Each structure stands twice: as C-alpha cells, then as structure tokens.
Amino acid sequence: MSTTNKVLHAIYNDDDVLMDAVKKTRAAHHHIEEVFTPFPVHGLDKAMGIAPTRLAICAFIYGCTGLSVATWMMNNIMISDWPQDIGGKPSFSYIQNMPAFVPVMFEMTVFFAAHLMVITFYMRSRLWPFKAAENPDVRTTDDHFLMEVAVKGDESEMVSFFEKTGAVEVKVIEKH
Template sequence: MEGSSKVIHAIYTDDDVLMAAVKKVRAERYHIEEIYTPFPVHGLDKVMGLAPTRLAITSFLYGLVGLVVSIVMINYMMIEDWPQNIGGKPSFSYLENMPAFVPIMFELTVFFAAHLMVITFYLRSRLWPFKEAENPDIRTTDDHFLIEISAGTNVDEQFDILRNTGAVEVTLIDKAH
C-alpha cells in the first residue's frame, strides 16, 4: 500500500521491563522508530543509542548573548544616557561601577538562556500551539510505555521477541506517513 508502512506497537507497564526490552530489541537489530513514555526514563537515550544532545552548547551561547546585551544595556543606560550619583558612587565609567551591575548581568544571562532554550526546544521538537498530538496510544500519557518498531519481513518472530521481553500487548499497525 503506497504512502503507508507497517509498525509494531508493544505496550509495557514497567519502566525497568521497558529498558530490558529496548536492550533486547536493539540486540536483535530491529529499528526502534519511537518510544512513548508517561515520564522521562533515566538512561533510555543511552540504551537506544541516541547521540548526546547539543542543547547545552546552545544554552551557553544564549547565556553569552544575554551577558553581552546586559553589558551594552547597562553601559548605555547608566553611564552614557543618564548617569546618576546613586549612593555616592561616581558614574564616570562602566568599569568603576561594574561590581554594582553584576546582579543585573547575572539575571539577564539566565533570562536569555532560559527563554531562548524553551523556544529552541519547541522548534527542535516541532511543537507549536494547536499542534495535533502524535501519541499513538492514550495510555502512554498515564502509566503505560510503548515501543514502536518497524515491521520486518518476519513479523511473527518480532511478535515473539516482544512478548518474551514482557510486553503486555503487541499489535501490528498500518501507519500512514
């Protein structure tokens, strides 16, 4: 059938059983399309063989942008545009007053890193307002775990392997692209 492919959904009720099942499925060289879980499972990304995320690098760069923006903003507002004598501190240069500006620089660094990371995460995950949910089984939002693997030529063998790993339910799904 053109425009569709077959996948196998295996449902699990325990995250430890899921981890063992993922190890077994990968050892059998089956391709795992996706895993749906109701909460983050620690170590699942390593067991799946996923590459480490580069989001930490982008967070650091976003923090640097926030630091630069804060320095430019403080220098313009407090030194060049409207210098004020606050608490007897002279406002002749940025460097003389920099210790007083450290909290502002810290807060803007964190602000930029946090907000831009949220935007980056949503864009990278292709999440946006009013997006239709892609979850294939509503139970995975509560207390079940689902492994979705590509159906090979020997589906019965795949079913047996998944059942032997502790799957409580295994089904063949015709998934449209």
C-alpha cells in the first residue's frame, strides 16, 4: 500500500556513507525529499540531482544595477546638479571625471550585489524572521546526517534497503 503522507528518516553518522546512500537511493528510484547535514557536503547537490542555482545571474544583474545607479547618481550630483571645481578638476562632463569616480562605482556595485543577494537568498529559501526551525532531528546540527525519503510501496522493504545503505537508524514518520 502506498501512502504519500509518510516519510522515511534514514540517519547516518558519516558523510561518505551518506553520499553512497544518496547514490544508491537515486539508483533505486526513491524520491529524496531533503537531506539535513551539520556542514556542507561537497557534491551532495549533484548526487541528489539538484539543478544548478541561478543566484550568480542575480548577483551579476544586481551588480550592474548598482553600477548604473552609481553612474546616474554621480553624473547628477557632481556634473548636472551642483558642479564644483575640486582640486582643479573640470566639471564639464562625466567622462573627464570618471577616473575619480571609479571607487564610488566599485563600492556601489558591491553594495547593491551584496545586499540584494542577501534579500534574494532569504526570499528564495523562505527564511523569514522568527520562522520556526524545520530540522526534523536535532542531531543533524551536531554530528549526524539525515536523509528524508518519501515512502512509496512496502515500508518494511524500504526500511531494510536503507539499513543496508549504512544507516545507523531508520524511522518511518507521519508527515503533516
């Protein structure tokens, strides 16, 4: 009997065993809901079949936005609105003064990219202030790894499969 509201929690105590288990689980066509680890495991996203992130594209767009805002701001402030003779530099055009504006352009590019990336990351990850933790087992913040797999088919067969993958503990949980 197949139930969609149950998940299996397979707990591992070694990241290499976890990586092998993820590969075996995908080869057996079980659906991995999530993997919880106490530290980033190199190659886990690829082993799970997760698509590459597009956050780098966002960072580039945010940096270009910052550069554009800096250019517009400096042109309006220093050239159009209130031109001043500072150190004998001419204020007739933006191009003539651009070498002096490079540090401002760089800082605004970094400022926009960094701040907007943090906001994008929190929105994409659904991390809101005062959000309750979604960690199913407190040991995954210390020294254990947990793989959450949707229960499909025979539960006892799945439990024995994950015990054979090196799991130190296997539980079937009712998901709400």
